[in-house]
Amino acid sequence: IQFGQGTDAIENYNRTTxxxxxxxxxxxxxxxxxxxxxxxxxxxxxxxxxxxxxxQFIPKYVGTDEGNLILSRYAFVSVNGRxxxxxxxxxxxxxxxxxxxxxxxxxxxxxxxxxxxxVEVGELKSFASGFPEPRIFxxxxxxxxxxxxxxxxxxxxxxxxxxxxxxxxxxxxxx
Numbered sequence: 001i002q003f004g005q006g007t008d009a010i011e012n013y014n015r016t017t018x019x020x021x022x023x024x025x026x027x028x029x030x031x032x033x034x035x036x037x038x039x040x041x042x043x044x045x046x047x048x049x050x051x052x053x054x055x056q057f058i059p060k061y062v063g064t065d066e067g068n069l070i071l072s073r074y075a076f077v078s079v080n081g082r083x084x085x086x087x088x089x090x091x092x093x094x095x096x097x098x099x100x101x102x103x104x105x106x107x108x109x110x111x112x113x114x115x116x117x118x119v120e121v122g123e124l125k126s127f128a129s130g131f132p133e134p135r136i137f138x139x140x141x142x143x144x145x146x147x148x149x150x151x152x153x154x155x156x157x158x159x160x161x162x163x164x165x166x167x168x169x170x171x172x173x174x175x
Contacts, residue, residue, distance in 0.1 A: 002032045003066070013037060017044035020071075024049075027095065028071040029106030029138030033057065035065050045071060054093075060108065061087035068106040068139065077101055082127045084120045086110035090127060090139075103131035107139035109149065117142060117149035125156055 004011040020028055033041070038057050045053050051073045058081035059067035067089060068081075074095040081091045090107040107124060110116035121141075128135050137157065143149050145159065153159075 001030050003034055004037060013040050013044055017041060017048055020045060021048035026073050026097075027093075027104050027136075028069075029091075029104065030069045030071070031106065031108035031140050032066055033069040035059065035067060038069060041069070042071065049073075056081070056091050056093045058082075058089050058091040060089050067091070068108055070104055070106045072104070080131075082123070084109075084123045086112070086116040086120060088120055090124055092127075092131065094131060101132050103128065103133070103135040105135065105137045105139070107137065107141075109139070109141045109143070111142045114143060114148055117147070118152055121149045121152045125153070 001016055004013045004016055006012060006015060035057060038055050042053050042055050053071045053073060054076050056070040056072075056076065056079040057067055059065070061083060068091040070091050070093045072093060072095050074097060077094040077096050079091075079093045081089060083089045084107070088108060088110055090105050093104050094101050095104060096102075105124070105128060109120045124137070128137070135157070137153070141149060141153070145154075150159070
């Protein structure tokens with residue numbers, strides 16, 4: 001969410017959470033979230049949706065205020081996180097939907113080099129292997145679908161960005 005800033009470079013969490021609420025999500029993954037804004041985001045989203053939201057935040061790296069945030073209208077079964085190389089991280093939350101555990105991840109891969117992102121994808125996949133399927137990944141991979149890191153991720157997981165209409169239809173049917 002780039003620190004709550006819109007394309008006008010104005011920080012406005014009210015606007016950000018209004019947009020999130022308009023999408024009617026069950027689970028949200030965000031990156032570039034300042035830790036101090038998490039309570040504001042949760043309160044505004046709760047106010048706008050009438051639902052209680054659970055947050056799971058992990059800083060991008062030790063000693064920074066910025067990080068990855070998972071928000072869920074479902075209670076967490078468990079939460080976790082891991083620091084990746086190149087000063088990056090992944091937040092993880094397991095939620096239970098209709099008796100089925102779902103592992104949800106939010107990450108933000110390195111912006112400087114594809115070689116760093118390939119390493120981080122390997123770390124991400126290794127970390128995720130310790131959690132039950134299905135697994136859903138969100139975040140900013142800082143690379144397009146034809147990059148080495150995207151291809152490395154896609155060899156194990158589907159890509160909803162490329163298949164978003166079909167994926168959204170399936171998720172709505174499951175509600």
